[in-house]
Amino acid sequence: MGQQQTTNLRMRSARAALGWTQQDLAAAIGATRQTIGLIENGLYNPSLKLCLSIAHALNKKLDDLFWEEASNA
Amino acid sequence: MHNKAKLTGLDERGRDSIKTIASIMYFINLQVIIFDVLIRQIFLKQDYHDFEDLAVIIVFNALVFLIAVFWKGGITIPRFNMLTIGAVYVAILIIGSLLGVLIGRFSGWGGYWPYLGRVAGVSAILLCIYILAAWLGNRRMNKLSEEQ
Numbered sequence: 001m002g003q004q005q006t007t008n009l010r011m012r013s014a015r016a017a018l019g020w021t022q023q024d025l026a027a028a029i030g031a032t033r034q035t036i037g038l039i040e041n042g043l044y045n046p047s048l049k050l051c052l053s054i055a056h057a058l059n060k061k062l063d064d065l066f067w068e069e070a071s072n073a
Numbered sequence: 074m075h076n077k078a079k080l081t082g083l084d085e086r087g088r089d090s091i092k093t094i095a096s097i098m099y100f101i102n103l104q105v106i107i108f109d110v111l112i113r114q115i116f117l118k119q120d121y122h123d124f125e126d127l128a129v130i131i132v133f134n135a136l137v138f139l140i141a142v143f144w145k146g147g148i149t150i151p152r153f154n155m156l157t158i159g160a161v162y163v164a165i166l167i168i169g170s171l172l173g174v175l176i177g178r179f180s181g182w183g184g185y186w187p188y189l190g191r192v193a194g195v196s197a198i199l200l201c202i203y204i205l206a207a208w209l210g211n212r213r214m215n216k217l218s219e220e221q
Contacts, residue, residue, distance in 0.1 A: 030076040031084040044086055050076055 006042045011065045014058045015040075029053040103134055115175070136199070143206040146214040150207045158204065165196045 015025050015036075022036040031050065038044035039054070046054070055062045077084050083091070110127050113119040121128075142148055169192035173185065 032087065035084050035086040038086065047085055050085055053076055 006068075008040050008042060008065070011054065011058070012040045014060050014065060018058065025054070025057060028057045103131065106131055136202070139203055140206040143203065143210040144213065146210055148207070149214060150211055158200065162196060162200055165200070166193055169193075169196065 015022070020028075022040070023033045025031075026033045026036045029050070030053070035044060035046075035050075039046050051062060051066050055065055058065065078088065081087075106127055110124050110131065113124045114121075143150070166189075170189060173188050173192065
């Protein structure tokens with residue numbers, strides 16, 4: 001199962017729906033803006049702990065933001 | 074929800090990057106020191122006391138690094154196989170003997186046997202320390218990973 005780097009549009013749109021900038025989300029979860037940008041661009045693979053922080057901050061479930069079907073993962 | 078380290082203010086990506094770079098730089102530095110010692114010993118024919126401090130740093134690093142890896146469970150050794158341990162010990166002795174001949178730090182074959190004795194003794198002590206660290210590390214990992 002190869003690691004494919006894809007843009008995380010679901011995370012980006014969930015953040016935009018709240019009217020948050022990357023900086024706002026970063027401040028909410030205690031990360032840097034660059035880290036949020038890299039996650040959204042599929043260039044950084046966050047830990048489960050960070051994924052949970054993001055999901056909580058955006059009022060979403062983990063699956064809503066990060067789940068990928070096996071064929072795409 | 075706070076993912077930044079209290080002291081440094083780095084988030085997990087920053088810490089990951091630094092860990093990766095630090096690991097790579099650690100190995101590069103160690104290899105450079107080893108290379109430097111070999112050059113001084115083989116080509117420049119310097120006296121051991123001229124690079125004794127560097128040799129101590131190399132031994133200390135190798136010793137502490139492997140012990141830490143075993144203790145942290147980086148390399149999990151489920152069961153000790155005496156045959157494998159014996160083979161490793163013999164391999165160390167052969168490499169040590171060959172290096173001794175290559176470097177020629179003893180005067181004549183009369184000085185070779187005491188040298189080989191030191192190689193055998195130090196290797197045995199180091200191997201025992203590693204086995205102990207691996208055993209303790211394995212026991213620690215088993216305890217931590219037990220079902221609650």
